[in-house]
Amino acid sequence: MSPQPRRVDVTLETKIESMDLGEEVARRVAATAGFDEDERDKICMAVRECLINALQHGNRRDPRKPIGLSFALHVDHLVVQVRDQGAGFDLALVPDPLADEHLLKTSGRGLFLARCFMDDLQVECGRNGGAVVTLIKRYSSNHREGAGAPVEKEKRQ
Amino acid sequence: MSVKISKRDVGGITVVDLSGRLTLGDASAQLRETLRDLLTQGQKKIVLNLGQVGYIDSSGLGELVSGFTTVKNQGGQLKLANLTQKVNDLLTITKLYTVFEVHNDEQAAVQSFR
Numbered sequence: 523m524s525p526q527p528r529r530v531d532v533t534l535e536t537k538i539e540s541m542d543l544g545e546e547v548a549r550r551v552a553a554t555a556g557f558d559e560d561e562r563d564k565i566c567m568a569v570r571e572c573l574i575n576a577l578q579h580g581n582r583r584d585p586r587k588p589i590g591l592s593f594a595l596h597v598d599h600l601v602v603q604v605r606d607q608g609a610g611f612d613l614a615l616v617p618d619p620l621a622d623e624h625l626l627k628t629s630g631r632g633l634f635l636a637r638c639f640m641d642d643l644q645v646e647c648g649r650n651g652g653a654v655v656t657l658i659k660r661y662s663s664n665h666r667e668g669a670g671a672p673v674e675k676e677k678r679q
Numbered sequence: 680m681s682v683k684i685s686k687r688d689v690g691g692i693t694v695v696d697l698s699g700r701l702t703l704g705d706a707s708a709q710l711r712e713t714l715r716d717l718l719t720q721g722q723k724k725i726v727l728n729l730g731q732v733g734y735i736d737s738s739g740l741g742e743l744v745s746g747f748t749t750v751k752n753q754g755g756q757l758k759l760a761n762l763t764q765k766v767n768d769l770l771t772i773t774k775l776y777t778v779f780e781v782h783n784d785e786q787a788a789v790q791s792f793r
Contacts, residue, residue: 538704541703541704567734570702574737625777626744626778629741631737631740631741631773634773638772
C-alpha cells in the first residue's frame with residue numbers, strides 16, 4: 523500500500539501580499555520534498571501564477587473570499603492545489619497567449635506559464651463552487667531519496 | 680524584495696535600471712509610473728536594463744508589454760537589454776522575444792538607436 527502523502531494546507535487572504543507568502547510556503551515544501559533549486563523555482567513560479575489567477579480572476583480581489591493552497595507530497599510526485607471562490611472556468615476556453623493576436627495582451631499568460639513549469643495542470647470545479655487548479659510535479663531521477671514519504675517514516679517512529 | 684528603478688541619460692537615450700523582482704503590485708506600478716513620467720518629459724528612446732532582474736511574473740510581463748505598446752503608440756521605442764537567463768527563458772517561452780527588441784548589453788541597445 524502506498525504511504526499516505528504528507529500534507530500542508532494553507533488559507534490565504536485575497537490580497538497581493540499573499541502571493542509572496544504562498545510562494546514562500548511553496549519554496550519550503552518543495553525543499554522539504556527534495557526538489558533541486560531549478561525545480562523549486564519552477565514550482566514557486568507555477569504556484570504564484572495560480573495564486574494570481576485566483577486573486578484576480580477567481581476571487582476578483584474580494585478580500586472576503588479566501589484562497590486555499592494545499593500541498594500533498596506523494597512517494598513519486600508533488601500535488602499542489604489552489605482553490606478560489608469564483609465562478610470557475612473551463613481551461614479549454616482560456617485563450618492561447620502564444621497566438622499572434624494575443625501576443626500584445628497585457629494579461630492571460632499565468633496559467634500557460636504554470637503549465638510550462640509543471641508536469642501537469644488540471645482545472646475543475648470545487649465542491650462549493652469556485653475553481654480548483656491542480657498542479658503536479660514528478661520527482662526527477664536524481665531526486666533525494668525518501669524525501670517524498672516522510673509520513674511513513676513518522677509512523678514508524 | 681520588490682523592484683528598484685533608477686534612470687539615467689546616455690547620450691540622449693534614457694536607460695532605466697531595474698533590480699529585484701518585477702511582479703504584481705507595487706513593482707509593476709513603479710515601472711508604469713516611470714515610463715509614464717519619461718513620456719511626459721518627451722523622452723521616447725528608452726532602454727530597460729534588466730541585468731539585475733531575476734524574476735518576472737505574468738503581471739510583470741504584462742507591464743512590459745503595456746510599456747512597449749504605450750511608448751510605441753507615442754512614437755517612441757522601448758528596448759530591453761542585459762537579460763538574465765531566467766528572464767530570457769521567460770521571454771522565449773511566451774514568444775515575447777518576437778515582440779521586444781532585445782540586446783545583449785546596454786551599449787548595444789543604446790547604439791541601436793543611432
